[in-house]
Amino acid sequence: MAILEVHNIEKHFKNVQVLNDISFSLEKGQVLSIIGSSGSGKTTLLRCLNFLEKPDQGTILVGDQVIFDAADPATQIEKEVRKKRLHFGLVFQNFNLFPQYTALENVTLAPKLMAKETGRSPEDIEADGLALLAQMGLEDRKDHYPHQLSGGQQQRVAIARALALQPDILCFDEPTSALDPELTGEVLRVIRSLAEKKTTMIIVTHEMAFARDVADQVIFMDGGYIVEQGTPEQVINHPKEERTKQFLARYFENA
Amino acid sequence: MFIHVTLSLLEGMWTAIELFLLTLLFSLPLGLLVAFGSMSKWAPLRHVSRLGHLPAALRHFRPISALTELVVWIIRGTPLMLQLIIIFYGPGMWFDNNIWAFGNGRMVACVVAFVINYACYFSVIYRGGIESIPQGQKEAGQVLGMTKTQIFFKVTLLQVIKRIVPPMSNEIITLVKDTSLARTIAITELVKAGESFMKSDGITWPLFYTMVYYLLFVGLLTLLFNWLEKKLDYFK
Numbered sequence: 154m155a156i157l158e159v160h161n162i163e164k165h166f167k168n169v170q171v172l173n174d175i176s177f178s179l180e181k182g183q184v185l186s187i188i189g190s191s192g193s194g195k196t197t198l199l200r201c202l203n204f205l206e207k208p209d210q211g212t213i214l215v216g217d218q219v220i221f222d223a224a225d226p227a228t229q230i231e232k233e234v235r236k237k238r239l240h241f242g243l244v245f246q247n248f249n250l251f252p253q254y255t256a257l258e259n260v261t262l263a264p265k266l267m268a269k270e271t272g273r274s275p276e277d278i279e280a281d282g283l284a285l286l287a288q289m290g291l292e293d294r295k296d297h298y299p300h301q302l303s304g305g306q307q308q309r310v311a312i313a314r315a316l317a318l319q320p321d322i323l324c325f326d327e328p329t330s331a332l333d334p335e336l337t338g339e340v341l342r343v344i345r346s347l348a349e350k351k352t353t354m355i356i357v358t359h360e361m362a363f364a365r366d367v368a369d370q371v372i373f374m375d376g377g378y379i380v381e382q383g384t385p386e387q388v389i390n391h392p393k394e395e396r397t398k399q400f401l402a403r404y405f406e407n408a
Numbered sequence: 409m410f411i412h413v414t415l416s417l418l419e420g421m422w423t424a425i426e427l428f429l430l431t432l433l434f435s436l437p438l439g440l441l442v443a444f445g446s447m448s449k450w451a452p453l454r455h456v457s458r459l460g461h462l463p464a465a466l467r468h469f470r471p472i473s474a475l476t477e478l479v480v481w482i483i484r485g486t487p488l489m490l491q492l493i494i495i496f497y498g499p500g501m502w503f504d505n506n507i508w509a510f511g512n513g514r515m516v517a518c519v520v521a522f523v524i525n526y527a528c529y530f531s532v533i534y535r536g537g538i539e540s541i542p543q544g545q546k547e548a549g550q551v552l553g554m555t556k557t558q559i560f561f562k563v564t565l566l567q568v569i570k571r572i573v574p575p576m577s578n579e580i581i582t583l584v585k586d587t588s589l590a591r592t593i594a595i596t597e598l599v600k601a602g603e604s605f606m607k608s609d610g611i612t613w614p615l616f617y618t619m620v621y622y623l624l625f626v627g628l629l630t631l632l633f634n635w636l637e638k639k640l641d642y643f644k
C-alpha cells in the first residue's frame with residue numbers, strides 16, 4: 154500500500170509555472186530519488202509536501218488520509234497543518250541548525266516542546282536524542298554547538314533532528330550540495346544506512362551514482378514536469394526520453 | 409563645599425537614573441510592539457480587489473505598517489526637546505487642560521516623551537534584528553511542528569538579541585546623556601543641578617564635575633554590555 158500519494162500538484166510563482174501536473178506515489182519503506190537540472194522545481198515540490206508552499210492545485214494523501222486538497226479549505230487550517238506536516242521531515246541543503254543550541258538540544262528541542270501533546274518524559278526524549286546522535290556517529294559531539302561542527306557533522310545532526318519526530322516520510326533537499334567533496338561520503342553513508350533500515354525517504358540529489366544505488370524509484374524533472382519515472386535501472390541506466398538522456402549525458406560528462 | 413556639591417549632584421543624578429530606568433522599562437517592550445506594527449503584512453484591500461479593479465498600490469496598502477512608519481518618521485525626524493515641550497505644555501496651551509498638573513506631573517510627562525521617542529528608535533533596531541535572521545531558521549522550526557510563538561521565543565529571539573546588543577548599547581548610552589534634556593521642562597537633573605551653583609554661588613566647577621557622574625554611569629553600562637556580548641559569544 155502506498156504511504157504517499159501525490160495527485161496533479163500545480164504551483165506557480167507570479168507568472169511562472171513552477172510545478173505542472175505532478176503525480177507520483179511512494180510505498181512504505183521505499184526510497185524515491187528526484188533528479189533534474191537547476192530550476193526544474195525539485196525544491197518547490199519538497200516544500201509543497203512540507204507545507205512550506207501551498208500548491209495551487211492537487212491533492213496529497215498520506216496513508217489513506219487526504220492531508221492536502223487545494224480545492225478543500227478545510228484541509229488547510231493552520232492549526233491542523235502544524236500537525237499534518239509532522240508526517241514529513243525535511244533536511245535542508247544548508248542544514249539550518251539552531252545556532253544557540255548544542256547538537257543534542259537541536260535534536261530534542263521540538264520533541265520537548267511537544268511533550269505535552271505526546272506525553273513523553275524529558276528523560277525519554279533525551280535518551281532518544283542521544284541514541285539518534287549515536288546512530289549518526291556523533292555521540293561525542295552532543296555538547297558541541299553548530300559552529301563547532303564540520304558541515305558533514307552539522308548535516309548529520311540535522312538528520313537526527315528530523316528523525317527525532319519519527320516522520321512517516323523523510324525528505325532531503327540536496328543534502329550534500331553545500332559540503333566539500335570529502336564530507337559528502339559521511340552523509341551519504343548515513344542516508345544509506347537509513348535506507349537499509351527501511352526508512353521511507355524522498356531524496357533530491359545531484360549524486361547520480363548514489364541515487365542509482367539507494368533509490369527504489371527515480372523521478373526525473375524538467376521545467377516543472379515529471380518527464381520520466383521508474384526504477385533506477387529504467388530512468389538512469391536506460392532513459393527513454395530525450396531530455397533525460399541529455400541531462401544524464403551532461404551529468405556523466407562532467408563527473 | 410565639595411561634599412555639599414557632591415550630594416546635590418547625587419540628587420540630580422538620581423532623577424536622571426529614574427528617568428533612564430523608567431524610559432527603558434516602558435520603551436523596550438513598546439519598541440517591540442512598534443516593530444511588529446511596522447512589519448505587519450495586514451492588507452485588507454487585497455480582498456476587496458475581487459469586487460472591482462483596484463490599482464496595485466492600493467491592493468498592497470498595509471495600513472498598520474504605514475501608520476507606524478509614519479509615526480516613527482515623525483518621532484525620529486524631530487528633536488526630542490521639541491517633543492518634550494509639546495507633550496508637557498501642549499495640553500495646557502491648546503486644550504486648556506493641563507493634564508500634568510499633579511504631584512509628579514513633570515516627571516511623568518518627561519517619561520512619556522522619552523518612552524515614545526526611544527520606542528521608535530528601538531523599533532528600528534528590533535526590526536533590523538528580526539529581519540536579519542535567515543528565513544531557513546523559521547522554516548526549520550515550522551517543519552518541526554513548532555507554533556509561531558514557539559519559533560519566536562525558542563528559535564529567533566536569542567539570535568535577535570545577540571545581533572542587536574551593539575546597536576542597542578549605542579542607543580542606551582545616548583539615552584544616559586539625553587536625560588539632560590529634562591531640564592527643558594524644569595526638571596532638576598544632573599546638568600541643571602550642576603549649573604545651579606553658577607547662579608547661587610558663582611562657581612563653575614560643579615558643572616564640569618557632572619561629567620564624572622556621566623562617565624561613571626556610562627562606564628558601568630559599557631561593562632554591562634561587554635559582559636552581555638561575552639555571554640552571547642558561545643554561538644555564532
Ligand SMILES: Nc1ncnc2c1ncn2[C@@H]1O[C@H](COP(=O)(O)OP(=O)(O)OP(=O)(O)O)[C@@H](O)[C@H]1O
Nearest residue numbers: 166167169171189190191192193194195196197198
Ligand atoms: N519564492 C519564489 N518566488 C518566485 N520564484 C521562485 C520561488 N522559489 C522558486 N522559484 C522559481 O521556481 C523555479 C523552481 O525552483 P526550485 O528551487 O524548485 O528548483 P530546483 O529544481 O530545486 O533547482 P536547484 O537544483 O537549483 O535547487 C525556479 O525558476 C525558481 O526561480
Ligand SMILES: [Mg+2]
Nearest residue numbers: 195196197326
Ligand atoms: Mg533546489
